[in-house]
Amino acid sequence: xxxxxxxxxxxxxxxxxxxxxxxxxxxxxxxxxxxxxxxxxxxxxxxxxxxxxxxxxxxxxxxxxxxxxxxxxxxxxxxxxxxxxxxxxxxxxxx
Numbered sequence: 001x002x003x004x005x006x007x008x009x010x011x012x013x014x015x016x017x018x019x020x021x022x023x024x025x026x027x028x029x030x031x032x033x034x035x036x037x038x039x040x041x042x043x044x045x046x047x048x049x050x051x052x053x054x055x056x057x058x059x060x061x062x063x064x065x066x067x068x069x070x071x072x073x074x075x076x077x078x079x080x081x082x083x084x085x086x087x088x089x090x091x092x093x094x095x
Contacts, residue, residue, distance in 0.1 A: 033091035036061030040079040043069035048090065058087065 034057045037046040047064040051057035066079035 031091065031093055032057040033089070034058060034061050035086075035088040035090060036065050036084045037086040038062060038065040038069065038079060038082070039085040040066065040069050040082055041075065044085070045069045046086075050091075054092070058084075061087070 031052055032054050033048065033050045035046055035048045036058065037044065045065045045068045047061050047068075049057055049060040049064055051060055062080050062084055065084075066076055070076040070079040
């Protein structure tokens with residue numbers, strides 16, 4: 001009987017901690033949202049990503065867009081270094 005109470009307490013504390021983590025991540029979540037379009041080797045792709053920093057958002061957008069149009073490591077590196085065809089900031093806090 002004591003064992004079940006202890007398990008219930010552990011599960012309850014875990015759920016409270018998990019809920020607190022979700023709330024914290026929602027309140028202090030990504031602040032930058034960008035749509036990045038890439039053109040590489042005759043293919044075109046756009047991705048929308050969110051991140052906490054401006055550079056991280058832009059880099060993630062480039063990498064995600066290239067992931068769909070480049071095949072292999074060499075193509076991926078070449079695509080990412082070719083620069084975006086377009087960048088559209090959807091959420092960007094004023095400095």
